[in-house]
Amino acid sequence: MSFRLNTMLARGVGLSLAFAAASAGAATLDAVKQRGTLNCGVNQGLLGFASPDDAGKWSGFDVDFCRAVATAVLGDPEKVTYVPLSANDRFDALKAGKIDLLSRNSTWTLGREADLGVNFAAVTYYDGQGFLVRRSSGKNSALELDGSTVCVQTGTTTEPNFIDFFTTNNMKFTEVTSATSDESVENYKAGKCDVVTSDVSQLYAERAGLPDAGESLILPDVISKEPLGPAVRQDDPQWRLIVQWVHFALLNAEELGVASDTIDAAKASKKPEVMRLAGTDGDFGAKLGLANDWAINVVAKVGNYAEIYERNLGVESKLGIPRGLNQLWSRGGIQYAPPIR
Structure with missing residues (x-):
């Protein structure tokens, strides 16, 4: 077989694989958009992380992450259906498609990714x-x-x-x-x-x-070491990317000083990093299959990482947990996000 034919076949296979990956990658995103709500697996009741009040309204650190993803994808933090899950049932529910996202104080381990067919998208909370x-x-x-x-x-x-x-x-x-x-x-x-x-x-x-x-x-x-974070199915790389970058956007917003009460200033900013976060420069939302202003909308409606942490877990909350390792890298912690660029 000639070198040219080999090259053409290789390119053809590569394009086919890329097309297949792109098609598979859009499955969850498309399903969530068509359904109009994010199915999010959470703890059955853990103060500070996920718990319903007497009226059935959910709140907590993991709940706010569900709300952040719903805002990124659907533009509305309230478009979430919470699915309370036990520790034994959580990964089976994810694999079976009963939920789109597991945001339930779960530890990222090799065994869980290798054996259970799930991927962890980020470490939202460093624990022990x-x-x-x-x-x-x-x-x-x-x-x-x-x-x-x-x-x-x-x-x-x-x-x-x-x-x-x-x-x-x-x-x-x-x-x-x-x-x-x-x-x-x-x-x-x-x-x-x-x-x-x-x-x-x-x-x-x-x-x-x-x-x-x-x-x-x-x-x-x-x-x-207990790195806790959201998990998704392994068969959907685009969805994992979206969930991962929601977390990164929350951290980048805090580091850049962009909070829910500084949104107008962020949208008017001429600072390149803030412009990319706000979606006023570049097509970084489109690359994920989202609107270009998805990240700034998340911060506007849910808050940045610090706001989410403090209202649910921080020293002024009922739990009173100092940020410790979950402080930004620039302030003595290990929370660190790649840049949007």
Whole structure:
């Protein structure tokens, strides 16, 4: 076969693959637009991240990310159908197409991407696993938990993490498992365990819900890396790109000083980085299949990353969690976004 024919065939295959990828990549975006609502999987109820009020209105850090994606795609943060999911059901629901996006305090791991057929789009919250104990126990370190009875939720990375920690440090334990975080808390309140282990952010939420919250403390030890973020199906690269860049846009907006109350100034700005974010320069929205002003609309209607964090999790919220690692890279944290350019 001639070199020319080989080249032509290679180009033909490449074009076919590119066309197939583009077609597959538009599947979720088209489905969401045609449906007119984003189906977003969230926690069944975790203060600060995803919980409904008495009227059924959802709020929280993960909920606001759903709202941000809905704004980017549909122009309206209210066009979201929230699907509460247990830890055991969340990835199956995503793979089965019951939801378009999973925004449910889920840890990004190799095993989940390789085994479950999902992709994580970004790390929206850097977390780590810790321990909640009663102040009366006198414990001040996780290394003092030898012989403890530990409440833990199954179907999460939490269970193998704590077992590894106790085993590595030659500590004995009794495990009390539960299917939900609420059940773990109820077991703790009933005295069935001395310790609750989970992501530190979740422990803040669980402690806030205790009738005697001040009588429990979160130990300072963090025993794992828990990069939490939204997940999508692996068969839709364009949709993953959209979800990923929604997060990046929230961070870039904060870094550039663009917030929900400075939108008019951002739209009038002549600063190149702000113009690209606002959609007044370039076709960066069109490259994603979105309107060019999608990012500025997200910030206008949902806020930038700092606004979302502070109202749901920050020191003035019910949880009172300092930003720590989730501060911008330029302010001592590790949240960092590629530029829109």
